[in-house]
Amino acid sequence: MLGSKSRFGKWWVYLVVTVALVMVIAPFAWMVLGSFKGEGELRRVPPTWLPESASLDNYTQLFAQLDFGTYFVNSAIVAVVVTAGNLLFCSMLGYALAMLNFPGKRVLLLLVLATLMIPGVVTFVPLFVLVANAGLIDSLPGLFLPFLATPFGVFLMRQFISGLPADLLDAGRVDGASELGIFARIILPLCGPALATLGILTFLGSWNNFLWPLVVAQTEKTYTLPVALALYSTGQNNTQYGLLLAGACVVVLPLLVVFLVFQRHFIEGIATTGIK
């Protein structure tokens, strides 16, 4: 009897969610369409939807005159290194904390949990001092080193590995596997779903990260995409709308593709961890 809603009721809900979906997606559609428009058309009142004469001028200018290719490569390198580091280091410690006994385990676990909620704004000034004194300001290592090992990753991996049967260890030991061999050959292959979630969330966080690269990247050779776009869009002389929209597309679209390909892992990961 719960499912016996009238046809009209459902039709009404479909209409509402469809209108809502159009409103949610409209800014993206406008961004993509606008990136093909010329300056004159972008300033017209009232605004147009479809470009009158679509051209790739904005994109060629972005990559030929403005070096967005370099920023793109920087963003990609930093995101890949940060993701790889977290997958490796967090699964290693997560396994040790979940399955092994060792001196100092409780202290380490408490320290990781205590720092889980500390916002980035608390650490960025001393982190800047540290990285500056190491001579890493305005370098790619300065951009990725501080993010290679994050407490959230350890928390996620420990939770997941705790759910695996502990018999696996004993089975491995009986078969003569070394302690590290058990991790590499038995545990890690079973961590696929957790690694997928952690990998996607880390890549996303790194690609979109703004405050730290804004502080560390001081010349164009180390800018990441969000830094370049933000500085360009707030700069004094730059009011070329088409370029800004094309730049926003270059930041957003690669991630959108990654998201659509991996969306199942994504959404399951969000539902279980709640972290965006």
Place this chain on the structure above:
Amino acid sequence: MSASTIAVPPRMEAAPSPVAPARPGRGRPGEGRAAWILAIPFTLLFLAFTVWPVAQSLFMSFTDTKQKDLRTPFSVNFIGLGNYVRALSDPVFQRAAANTAYFVVVGVPLTLAVALLAAVALDKGITRFRAVFRLGFYTPVITSIVAVAVVWRFILQPDAGLLNTVLSWFGIQGPNWLGDVQWSMPSLILMAIWRNFGTGMIIFLAGLQAVPYSLQEAAAIDGANTWQRFWHITFPLLRPTLLFVSVTTAIGYLQFFEEPFVMTQGGPLNSTISMSMYTYNQFGYGNYGVATAMSYLIFVVIAVITAIQFRVLREKA
């Protein structure tokens, strides 16, 4: 009827819970050594780039550290609570704190409400294309705030902007959203809701699906209408989820930074400057001690608000 008249069935355990049984003794020989080999890389990076900065940040906040002390961060003067006093008596910081409070107090409940509405609509209202809507509503969450802020700056333009054009179809003369002191903050909140409600929606959907169908059915047989069922059964069971989403959303909103940085630079007339943004500005001026004191104030506010939310939302009803 009230929820208390319904006997809650015991949770079905699908399988024995896969908790590791306590292993006797102190483990195998070599276990401790192997564990530390696995732990060392993370621990070193974690100590250097998380634990140390957190501690040094606290130290700096009690000193007069400036940019010129960059090379010698420990040969500085200890000035007690001076930076905290300076921050709290700074009218711009007070303005930033008020703006951040506005953003959180208005933005968080609205984001939660939209997320819950979307989740209920997708869970109960429709049966087809659920995955498409879920995906669509979630898409803004994955995008760079910088990029969407650039796009929204155009959408919110007074004359050529998309929003005011749509409003004009209905005969409404839209304001100069980002240029008007009254409308600048609501504009940022609107964009924040648009970008963030997808996260809450996904988590609420998972929470809604965990509400046992038998409970809904029993209430329906007892004559409860849809609204009563939602309010007396679904909502109380959703409380832990609600707590979780409100805490994580509030923590994020308390640190909002990119939106004013790109869209308004804190203006007009400091009407959108946030605590994080002002902290960043102080860092930019070279006032490291003041900046770290401000960052600790943000941290304290986050901790206090999280504690309050736990109090209010946890053990009620």
